[in-house]
Amino acid sequence: MTYTRRELLERCAVFGAVTLATSIPLSSLAFAWDGAEKKRTPTPFCELGPFYKRQAPNTTMLRKPGDSGMPLALGGMVYDVRGEVVPDAKLEIWQTDNDGHYDIEGYRYRTVLEPGPKASYAIDTVMPGHYPTRVCQHVHYLVTAPGHKPLITQLYFATDPVFDGDPDKNYGRDPLITSRELIRPVMIKGDPKQITAAVNFDLVLEAL
Amino acid sequence: MRAFRLAAVLVISAVTAAVASQPVAKVQLPCDSLYQMLSPTGKQAVVACKDHRSYLVSIPDGASRPLLPAEPRVSALVYSKDGQWLAAGFPDGTVRVMPGQGTAAARQWKAGPHRIDTLYLFPDGKKLFVAPVDSPGTVWELTETPTLLATLPVAFGGMDAVAVSPDGELLVAAGDDTVLRWYDTATWQKMREYNGFLLETFVLTFTPDGKYLLAGGADSRITVLDPASGQQVRQLPPEAGSSVADIDFLGGPQRTLTLYFDNSGEKPPHALFWDLATDKSTPLKADSRPTCSGIVTGKLWLCNSDSRTLTILQQE
Numbered sequence: 427m428t429y430t431r432r433e434l435l436e437r438c439a440v441f442g443a444v445t446l447a448t449s450i451p452l453s454s455l456a457f458a459w460d461g462a463e464k465k466r467t468p469t470p471f472c473e474l475g476p477f478y479k480r481q482a483p484n485t486t487m488l489r490k491p492g493d494s495g496m497p498l499a500l501g502g503m504v505y506d507v508r509g510e511v512v513p514d515a516k517l518e519i520w521q522t523d524n525d526g527h528y529d530i531e532g533y534r535y536r537t538v539l540e541p542g543p544k545a546s547y548a549i550d551t552v553m554p555g556h557y558p559t560r561v562c563q564h565v566h567y568l569v570t571a572p573g574h575k576p577l578i579t580q581l582y583f584a585t586d587p588v589f590d591g592d593p594d595k596n597y598g599r600d601p602l603i604t605s606r607e608l609i610r611p612v613m614i615k616g617d618p619k620q621i622t623a624a625v626n627f628d629l630v631l632e633a634l
Numbered sequence: 635m636r637a638f639r640l641a642a643v644l645v646i647s648a649v650t651a652a653v654a655s656q657p658v659a660k661v662q663l664p665c666d667s668l669y670q671m672l673s674p675t676g677k678q679a680v681v682a683c684k685d686h687r688s689y690l691v692s693i694p695d696g697a698s699r700p701l702l703p704a705e706p707r708v709s710a711l712v713y714s715k716d717g718q719w720l721a722a723g724f725p726d727g728t729v730r731v732m733p734g735q736g737t738a739a740a741r742q743w744k745a746g747p748h749r750i751d752t753l754y755l756f757p758d759g760k761k762l763f764v765a766p767v768d769s770p771g772t773v774w775e776l777t778e779t780p781t782l783l784a785t786l787p788v789a790f791g792g793m794d795a796v797a798v799s800p801d802g803e804l805l806v807a808a809g810d811d812t813v814l815r816w817y818d819t820a821t822w823q824k825m826r827e828y829n830g831f832l833l834e835t836f837v838l839t840f841t842p843d844g845k846y847l848l849a850g851g852a853d854s855r856i857t858v859l860d861p862a863s864g865q866q867v868r869q870l871p872p873e874a875g876s877s878v879a880d881i882d883f884l885g886g887p888q889r890t891l892t893l894y895f896d897n898s899g900e901k902p903p904h905a906l907f908w909d910l911a912t913d914k915s916t917p918l919k920a921d922s923r924p925t926c927s928g929i930v931t932g933k934l935w936l937c938n939s940d941s942r943t944l945t946i947l948q949q950e
Contacts, residue, residue, distance in 0.1 A: 471767075471768050473767070474791045474810050474834075476834060476836070476852055476877065477833070477834075477852055477897070478810065478812070478833070478834060479832050479833050479852075480811075480812050480831075480832045480833075481832055526898075526899075527897075527898055528897065530833065530852060530853075530854070530875075530897055557899060558898065558899030558900050559899040560899075568790060570790065576789070576790035576791070578768060578790060578791055578810075
């Protein structure tokens with residue numbers, strides 16, 4: 427991507443730069459800048475938990491008719507730290523049902539996804555319940571991709587009552603939450619009779 | 635896996651008392667204690683205090699000395715089989731090996747990049763297995779300056795359990811990736827893998843005669859494996875809704891005490907005696923809630939503590 431000189435100057439001004447070194451070609455500067463803008467920090471690690479299970483089915487519909495709990499549309503993208511999409515990632519996602527129970531015998535609320543070249547994923551599920559020995563509602567992720575360090579992490583919800591509406595201040599109430607970054611905003615949609623939640627959770631992998 | 639490690643401590647803390655018992659010792663505690671850990675010889679106990687300090691208390695005389703300060707908090711703690719050494723792991727990846735008895739110098743070094751979740755002192759007391767969270771396992775020679783002998787990779791995550799054969803020739807490690815890996819301890823080359831589990835393994839132990847390897851975990855049951863071939867021999871009946879947290883042998887190779895935690899987190903932990911000759915189990919009777927347990931010379935010891943007194947009973 428190449429910026430016009432005017433765009434570069436405007437953007438430099440935003441960041442407080444008043445001069446541009448004349449010996450650096452503008453296109454190089456723009457390229458470096460573009461890279462810096464896209465750069466992402468790796469998604470923090472968070473415990474695997476004791477109930478990971480191999481060989482989950484490939485499904486985007488984890489919620490079945492009649493399941494209790496608020497429907498949740500969960501999705502996002504898989505990136506590397508340069509901000510490029512990771513086209514050959516594999517995502518394993520698992521969570522409790524609305525009552526806070528993991529399915530150990532079977533594969534309810536467990537899936538394996540291969541997002542493909544666009545590196546985007548989306549699943550329909552429910553808001554997980556509170557597992558009794560954990561403080562917060564959470565969804566587990568294991569993301570693997572050739573050339574990248576496997577990512578084990580968990581997603582948390584800013585609406586979790588544990589945070590008392592202030593996850594910045596209260597995320598330490600769950601000792602397993604390693605970073606505020608893992609707590610994502612929840613968009614509530616629909617009419618009062620059919621409320622659904624939507625959460626975006628992008629994942630950023632480190633190169634090996 | 636920190637949550638699970640803590641849960642495992644609670645499991646051990648919550649073994650319920652059998653009916654017939656005889657007193658072993660009653661000692662004063664140096665602090666208001668959360669739980670205790672008996673040494674394999676029964677000659678001392680690590681006392682974990684509510685303020686997060688810990689002490690070593692001699693049994694039966696009750697003499698105590700400080701073991702670890704409140705900070706940094708310990709993330710893993712294990713005795714050597716002979717009770718001579720204690721190894722502690724910390725959140726910054728540091729490991730400390732301390733004399734359980736005597737005045738030998740402690741050794742401390744950075745053994746991993748992350749919190750130490752699993753430690754195992756080899757039966758010969760000369761090597762230490764260290765498993766940091768989300769990292770490969772490592773094996774260290776416990777010389778004056780500990781040296782790295784081997785790095786044992788895992789597909790992802792860390793390692794949950796490890797066992798060394800009684801003859802010391804074989805190490806088997808269980809990874810977060812649900813795979814068991816066999817290593818030759820002379821060369822540290824991987825010999826074989828067992829991929830038969832879909833869920834994680836939390837405990838590995840060899841029978842005292844070394845003929846079998848027992849694995850237990852989130853699949854609710856003990857799986858008996860042939861250490862020589864790496865093949866499954868049989869599985870014991872599952873304990874529905876529970877995960878295997880620990881397996882100890884009572885004396886010979888036939889009888890185990892197996893601890894389970896409830897997968898839903900709603901029921902208290904419980905324990906079963908398994909007879910490996912018949913594959914039948916009997917429950918450890920519920921009576922009270924001890925604060926530590928251990929197998930000492932083939933007998934089950936259980937403790938009860940109030941705020942300042944520890945009572946140890948041997949179960950018949």
